[in-house]
Amino acid sequence: MTNTMRELATTYSPADIEKKWRDTWEEQGYFKPTLDKDKSFSIALPPPNVTGSLHMGHGFNNAIMDALTRYHRMMGYNTLWQPGTDHAGIATQMVVERQLGLQNITRHDLGREKFVEKVWEWKEQSGGTITSQIRRLGSSVDWSRERFTMDSDLSDVVKEVFVRLHEEGLIYRGKRLVNWDAKLHTALSDLEVESKEEQGSLWHFKYFFADDVATLDGKNYLVVATTRPETLLGDTAVAVHPEDERYAHLVGKHIVLPVTGRKVPIVADSYVEKDFGTGCVKITPAHDFNDYELGKRNELPLINIFDANAHVLAQFDEYAKVGVNDAQKIAAPADYVGLNRFVARKKIVEQAENEGWLEKIEPHTLKAPRGDRSGEIVEPLLTDQWYVKIAPLAKPAIDAVENGDIKFVPEQYTNMYMAWMRDIQDWCISRQLWWGHRIPAWYDDAGNVYVGRDEAEVRAKHNLGDTPLRQDEDVLDTWFSSALWTFSTLGWTGDNDKDLSNKVLQTFHPTSVLVTGFDIIFFWVARMIMMTLHFVKDKDGKPQVPFKTVYVHGLVRDGEGQKMSKSKGNVLDPLDLIDGIDLESLVAKRTTGLMNPKDAAKIEKATRKEFANGIEAYGTDAVRFTFCSLASTGRDIKFDLKRVEGYRNFCNKIWNATRFVLMNVEGKPIATAANPALWELPEQWIVSRLQKAEKAVQTAFETYRLDIAAQSIYDFIWNEYCDWYVELAKPVLNSDDVADERKAEVRRVLLAVLEAALRLAHPIMPFLTEEIWQTIAPMLKDAKTTDSIVLAQYPVCNTDKINEQAENDMAWLQGLIGAVRNIRGEMGLGNAVRLPVLLQNISDTEREQIARIEPLFKALAKVESLTLLADGDEVPLSSSSVVGAASVFVPMKGLIDPAKELARLNKDLEKLTKQHDQIAGKLANEGFVAKAPAAVVEAEKAKLAELAHQIEKVKSSVGQLKEL
Incomplete structure (x- = not known):
């Protein structure tokens, strides 16, 4: 067996593993779609502006989309996540004009053709920033299919759609009032x-x-x-x-x-x-x-x-x-x-x-x-503009949602969509820019307008011969080309024969889901629905929707619920969370570009106070897990760095638990196949809990509740596997009295459950899970059936492995252990002291359970003896706790020094009495009672009652101690 421990570093370092796996996944083509499955899943990346850079909204949106995509890929779907960027007409033109301005050149100095060439040059040199940043998130898009809204074939689709709409009388030119x-x-x-x-x-x-x-x-x-x-x-x-x-x-x-x-x-x-x-x-x-x-x-x-x-x-x-x-x-x-x-x-x-x-x-x-x-x-x-006549396009788009062809998640956004669609206005699609899809319309000297796919078509169609023509100077609204995104990126041409023979288009359109914020339902979602229904048909000639589900997520806000904005100084950069950033760099980043010195000074002061030590490097997996944990449907999310820190700790927990497992299994016999006959309560329980976790996570993915998926994964791995099963396995593996065959089976369960848990978590935490999976999967026979966890089968619940008796027994065991640990803490007893435990008020069912769990209970709770008392039996002076209706006692005699404990209790009594008297005095003050809000007065009364109860408990304990 190879020395696996050398392959897993001593400490978890995200930076050391993320680039390696990003490059490997892309080089191996794991994200490219296959067409050999009988079910398909596809999703279109909402095209970010080519001028853009990564922000929290992108991070949130991408984490959700990637989790869905990886999940379906592992579930055996033909899977395509289609990437691309938008030419962003106004934003891009502004960037290039600003650069020219530094050279004292205007676009008018260059002329249209030369200016557009400059824009293309800029796009080739600097336009890929946003996509390289999205790669950092581990987004499993098929980068080989990356598209740009100004690609020549996509431009052909834009012209095709414009011409057809014009021929149908759905595009017209008119004088209207516009935002100028x-x-x-x-x-x-x-x-x-x-x-x-x-x-x-x-x-x-x-x-x-x-x-x-x-x-x-x-x-x-x-x-x-x-x-x-x-x-x-x-x-x-x-x-x-x-x-x-x-x-x-x-x-x-x-x-x-x-x-x-x-x-x-x-x-x-x-x-x-x-x-x-x-x-x-x-x-x-x-x-x-x-x-x-x-x-x-x-x-x-x-x-x-x-x-x-x-x-x-x-x-x-x-x-x-x-x-x-x-x-x-x-x-x-x-x-x-x-x-x-x-x-x-x-x-x-x-x-x-x-x-x-x-x-x-x-x-x-x-x-x-x-x-x-x-x-x-x-x-x-008032200007002359081109418009789309929307009403005829809106009706089919309304019907598609009403009849369930498209569903909004959460459903509340259906009403928002319907309200807008039923009161929709014609759409102004022309923009007075040079960068963008130039409107395919030509004018003669008399002002007549001719629309066609190119000038040659216009001349031939209208018998214009050598008549001088000039093309319309305007370009189309960026949203026009974006409205065609789901089908233009998949190779739609408008030629029915070509489109029906396009396997990618036929396999992946309609796309499965659109993941978006509510703020662009009107401007993008609705327009995609209208355009797609009008132009794309299936093999039977039935209009197609662009997507079957619209998953609407909330917007990312700061920890106080405020919208993130540079002027407020509360913007967080996902890459800063992933890589970390020092204080001075963060201050510079937040204040650069602010025109008002007072605002800059205010933001600098707040930043220095909040981030005195800068921002730690949390790694991509912790950031992604945080996003998914907050993805409750439709609600805006408050992003708190403490949660990122908590999930970074979760990553460390998985890493360290893996190292512990490896230390206990490496070089030792591991069962080659599962043998449930050798399972005892811990194995029966953890395998059963794994099935329920798998079911919960699968249901959460299918219903777009990634917050529930994340919580279920967290609870299972941290609370059940790491905190309980690993601890339950230690006595078995360390005992000389346990048969080698059982030890080999326990090692196998330790590895097999961890391997399944890694696959369960992979869609949300891809890098960590791949690194560990590559280490442990080869140790399990037949577990590593693929080269990457990316392509491994997603774990699915096997109901035959659910064991309710084992789960009930384990819940009882956990309750008893927790009660004894609480008593141990209250009495100030170290873990080395083995305790006598008395149980009272035990049901018949619980007596049967105790018979099954007693050895485990004694081993894990460090219990010397366990005695079951009848309901009427007298209980010696003890520290106690409860588990359900049962009472748990640990007699004090012989375990504590009465004098020291009495001194401690008297000190507590003095403190409680002082607090009680202060509140009693406040409530006796008529001025306070008259002026304070009723809720405050009631809260003070509740505190007083609780303090009185605590005082009586301490007095009772003091009385008992005096009898020792």
């Missing part, structure tokens, strides 16, 4: 806008009536409150609530707008809140989303006052109403032309004050919408 980033010069999706609470102002302006007969409380004006004075230039109405009696007589009248002098009507609309401001709201349909909808209902004109930079235009574009694309030009106030919107705001307020139509200014807290990349205040702006 005036810094990046592009439309943004709602997901790319962060609404942050900020301090602003509420300006109250006087709008004077155009009709001489119109008055309000004898005044010739009404007061309008607004948070955006600059949009006054584009007002087309003032609105009041239909039931607001103050203004009912004014509906249908007109006011004259300050600055512009235009007459606009007063309209009634239930959107207006009677109690906000003055109850009068200025309506600017071209620069506010709510006003846009109100303008649509009331057929108001729309006036666009800003250009792409959010500067005031020289001539405003006025549209007769929503849906009308032809605008007439109206003159802008000369003094405002070219002004930045915020400069224009200041000028309007100054003009209002100078001319007397500023009523007042109030401080006001508001939600400011900012672009998540630029930080710029988003401006609602």
Whole structure:
């Protein structure tokens, strides 16, 4: 036999084993899918941004996905975890533009083609950071199939889908209000806008009536409150609530707008809140989303006052109403032309004050919408954009969830999904960027638009000959290509014959589960469902869903439940937890890039206080186990470093237990096959408990309760195998009176249960389990049937091995041992002292159990004698405990020094009495009772009663001791 102990280091060092196994798994191709099984499991990695780096959300998400993937691989499924990254249009363009800016070059200096080349160069050099970091987590994706949303074949799928939707009338071009980033010069999706609470102002302006007969409380004006004075230039109405009696007589009248002098009507609309401001709201349909909808209902004109930079235009574009694309030009106030919107705001307020139509200014807290990349205040702006007509796509997506083709876990997210899908709006899919999938549409000089997969197709289809054409400058929203992710990455082409002959596509689509946070259900999950149902068909022509289950997990928050953010200084990096980081590096990491010196100083101080010794290296397995232990469905999780430390200790426990087992089995006979006839209670019990652990873990995986899976694994390995079975095995292996045949069987059970437990834990803790498994599996005949635990069979419960009598006997044994250990501790007796034990109130069943467990009980609890007392027998002065209804006594006589014990008890009595008198005095104080909350008073009363009870117990013991 080889010297196995040399193969397992003295101490557990994650860094020494993780890289070795990462490289081995990938080199050996263990993560590549096979197509030879009769059942399949597939999962698509939500593509992280190519610009990104690993954060706690990635760590949490990947730990869950990898555990599911490894579990199904070991359960004998054809298994594919499809990886890839997203081109992240805005984020990537910003990164490259920033780099060019350091050389005083803009993208416009390069031109579109050269700029895109620069982006590709950056992607090849730096774009793989996130995937290399994901490798560090041990994620078992098939890296040979890694995809990028801008790969040529994926781009072909994007064009195919766009063209088909356009041909079906589901993609159109129109003028709509969008979130406009005036810094990046592009439309943004709602997901790319962060609404942050900020301090602003509420300006109250006087709008004077155009009709001489119109008055309000004898005044010739009404007061309008607004948070955006600059949009006054584009007002087309003032609105009041239909039931607001103050203004009912004014509906249908007109006011004259300050600055512009235009007459606009007063309209009634239930959107207006009677109690906000003055109850009068200025309506600017071209620069506010709510006003846009109100303008649509009331057929108001729309006036666009800003250009792409959010500067005031020289001539405003006025549209007769929503849906009308032809605008007439109206003159802008000369003094405002070219002004930045915020400069224009200041000028309007100054003009209002100078001319007397500023009523007042109030401080006001508001939600400011900012672009998540630029930080710029988003401006609602009327622009020409491409849209997907969503309603026809939404109905099948609703039906798929209603009929159970797609299930949400937890189910509560079904309602969230349904509510949004039933009130869904058309989707703006165009972005004014250079990096991304360029929209496959061409224009001639007359403005006619032609859509096709390429220019040659457009010319041929429309007989355009040599007609000059220019391609649309816009690119598609990143979410458009992401919506095709589950099928585009598997080689879907849209050609039915090719797709039906694609074995990977046919085997792994629909994917089995999507693991995601609730925050992108609308923006990604729903769109994948709609697009896939519309385009992907099975061999019978039935529409396919993209996935069968959507497992929605919570968001990772800090230990206090706060959202992690750099500005709060509470961000943790999973790699810092894995590798460790010194204090100075952590401080630098947390404060770099913070513009406000006060914030940086505050974060530095808090970091130094909390992480005075930096962050220890916990290793990947401990971090992954922590994530899984917190993965209760749908709830946000509080990430506490103490839990990581606890699971790092768990890893050490497994490692050290393995070394103990090896020391006791290596070089000694090990049974080659199980022989249950030689099993005694410990073997019967641990094998039975293993079956129940296997059942619990399998059920947890199947129901997406990885927290329960982790807890079941932890309880079995630490509490049952390490703390109990290993201890139960020691007397057998160390005894000269035990037959060699039984010792060989015990060694085999020690190894076999550990080997099964490693396979049980592998999906969550891959590195540690592989390292140990490679050491012990060869010691068991037929246990190492594969080259890696990655490919080993997952342990499955064998109900024939469940032994309820053994479990009941063991539970009784554990209770008795625990009771004796408690008494030993209370009496201050060392482990070497063998104790006489008396039992009373024992049932007939328990008497039978005692007959079976007595030798083990005496050996493990260091018991000299065991006596069963009748219910009425007198018990000598003893220290006692209870196990269920049974009483456990250890007589004190001969075991303790009465004088010393009496001194100790008197000291305890003095302390308890002092505490009792302090609380009694507090409760006797009428002022305290009158002012303190009722709950506090009741808690003090409960303490007093408990102290009184303890005092009586000590007094009783003192009395008994005096009799010794």
